[in-house]
Amino acid sequence: MSNCNAFVALPYMIMLLYCSVRMSMQDRAKNNGDIFVQHKEQRECVAPILVQTNDSISNEGADVLDMCNSSFSIPMDYIVQFNTNGALSETADKTGMCFLRCYFEKMGLIKAWQLNKDLIMQTMRPIKADSIEFCEPTAKQEVNACVRTYGIAKCLMKRGFDDTCNQTVPQNSFRAY
Numbered sequence: 107m108s109n110c111n112a113f114v115a116l117p118y119m120i121m122l123l124y125c126s127v128r129m130s131m132q133d134r135a136k137n138n139g140d141i142f143v144q145h146k147e148q149r150e151c152v153a154p155i156l157v158q159t160n161d162s163i164s165n166e167g168a169d170v171l172d173m174c175n176s177s178f179s180i181p182m183d184y185i186v187q188f189n190t191n192g193a194l195s196e197t198a199d200k201t202g203m204c205f206l207r208c209y210f211e212k213m214g215l216i217k218a219w220q221l222n223k224d225l226i227m228q229t230m231r232p233i234k235a236d237s238i239e240f241c242e243p244t245a246k247q248e249v250n251a252c253v254r255t256y257g258i259a260k261c262l263m264k265r266g267f268d269d270t271c272n273q274t275v276p277q278n279s280f281r282a283y
Contacts, residue, residue, distance in 0.1 A: 167213065174208035192263025200252045207255035216255065219246075230266060237265035 180194075180202045187195050194202040210216040215226055223238045245257030 170209060170212040174205050174212060178202070178205035178208055180205050188259075188263070192260050192267065194256070197256075200250065203250075203252035203256035206259045207252045210255055210259065216258065219254075221258070226262070230262065232270050233262060233266045234269050237262065237269060241265060 178201050184194050184196060184202045187193065188202075188206075196202060213225075215222055215229075219242070221238050221242050223235060226238055227233060227235065241258050241261035244261045245254040248254040248257065
């Protein structure tokens with residue numbers, strides 16, 4: 107896992123899972139080329155998610171995705187929603203949260219509640235270092251590991267959207283959440 111190219115961002119893998127399951131459920135699979143998930147606001151901004159064609163996904167990332175999905179299978183609309191707005195639609199059932207925990211741990215994005223800053227910044231661009239530092243202690247008091255990881259992932263996604271959509275905000279300003 108030391109090669110940067112072997113890592114794929116969580117959003118990349120989640121959307122790959124969505125596309126592959128969706129195609130396997132239909133008789134007519136289509137090659138739609140590049141898919142871009144964009145933040146739905148009027149102002150111009152780029153979401154921290156850019157899904158590329160299946161050829162860009164590493165075997166290691168696909169294996170991790172398959173392993174986590176076999177243990178924690180969630181509806182595809184949950185994945186789409188998470189990639190669109192950084193939240194799962196169903197939080198009473200912890201399966202989606204556990205899927206995210208599995209993926210973050212197996213891909214090396216988090217270990218012993220420490221985020222891998224370099225890897226996250228490489229794979230979830232344009233997330234900034236201060237966002238990683240801000241999100242790492244999220245839900246620190248939470249005893250359920252799946253809920254805690256979901257809180258961290260949700261924070262990273264929100265900060266990623268904010269980092270790209272609010273570029274005129276001075277770097278030293280503080281935004282309350």
